[in-house]
Structure formats: C-alpha cells, structure tokens
Amino acid sequence: MPNIKSGRRLVSLVICSILVFAANSMAAQPKGKLTTSDKKVIDFLVNDWGKDYSVTSVDIAMDAVGVKQSEETRFRIGSYIKAHPELHEVIRRWGWVTLVLTPDEKLIARVLINAEREGKPNPSVSEIAKAVGTGEGQTNSGLAMLERYEILKRDNAAGGPSYTVVPRYLKWEPRLDFLFHTVTLERGRRFNTN
C-alpha cells in the first residue's frame, strides 16, 4: 500500500510540474509578438507608404488585407511600428503617432491638447464625445488607446477619471499634429496622405 500511495503522490507531482511548466511557458511568451496576419498588415504598409504621398494608418491597412478590426491587434501592430522606425522613412518623417491612431483617436487627442494649450479646464468624457461626434463608449476606448500609447495620462479624480496630455505632445507642431486626410478612390483604394 505505501508503494501505491507514493506512486499516486509521484503522479500528482508530475502532473503539477507539467501544469506549472505550461503556465510558465505561456507567461514567457512575448505579449507583443506579431502574428502572421499582423505581419501581412506591416508588409502592406511598408509597400504602400510613400506612394501618392501615402502615410496610410494601421486601421486602413487592416481593412485592405482583410484583418478584422480589433483594438488589441491594432495596438500590437502600432507598438511594433513605434518601436521600429527603421522599417520606413515615412515613420521617421511623419512619426509613428500619425500612422497608428484612427481619425477618432486623433480628434480625441486634439480636444484635450487644444484645451490644455488654451489654458481651459480638462474636458470631461461627455464633452470630448460631443466635440468629436463619437459615443461615450467609443470615446472611452479612444482615451484608453491614447493612454496605452502614453500620449495621455489618466488622473482618477473624485468626479471621475480625467486625462492630461503628456507634455511632449503639447509642444508637437501646433495645428499640424494629430491630423488625418483619408483619401478613398471609387475603384476601391483607400489611403491617408499628408
């Protein structure tokens, strides 16, 4: 009997070890690792940038190659572009911010930046939503994305969260920053230009 008990203990120990090993292996995987479809989006962009003054953004490229829109995917690809300016001259010339944000996110950033530049109080989420013409849910998603990219900082104030702009973006080319010009041709091609 002692042999059976110790055998069971050994089996349990082996199973536990396998589970711990599997959990550690999953945790060790890099979170920002590009998937095959992410790489397709990057390849599309690198090939598209510069043609017809193109500064096409990640969201448009995802549509072009048939990748389902998702904030996680867009953030993963955008973070890669942010970390790899050597990919293309367009990233170095126009900046990663121009390429990774959606038009709504750029407008949300601009509401906060303009308020801070003009010395006005930080607008609330509902004020931002009204100014940009987005619903509050969409505005919150945009604010969260801008926070993830460290363009905004969130303050958990008593009256609800408020956001401030990271100083470097306040000094970043007033009136020329966070712009978008989306061109759609009837034959189907869609791109951003500057």
Added chain:
Amino acid sequence: MLLVSGKLANEKITIDDSSPEGTARIHVEFDKGKLVKADPDSTILFMGGG
C-alpha cells in the same frame, strides 16, 4: 489637392478630413478633378497645382 488635380485627375475621389483649428469633420468629393460636394458648406478649399 495636388493629387486631385494631378495624378488622380480622372478619378472619383472622396476625402475625409478635419479642421486643424478644432475637431470639425470635413467631407469633400471630387469627380475628375472637379469639386462635387463639400460638407460643411463653409469648407474653404485651396486647389494647388494651378
């Protein structure tokens, strides 16, 4: 606008843009280089390229 009146002059094009001064959205449509729609009406257009 250089594209609209140059390389893409034979195309039907829409441009979605915004006012750099604020957050107003601008939507303009061109057909073969000619403006066919501008929203809002107060949109001011500078056509480059002569």
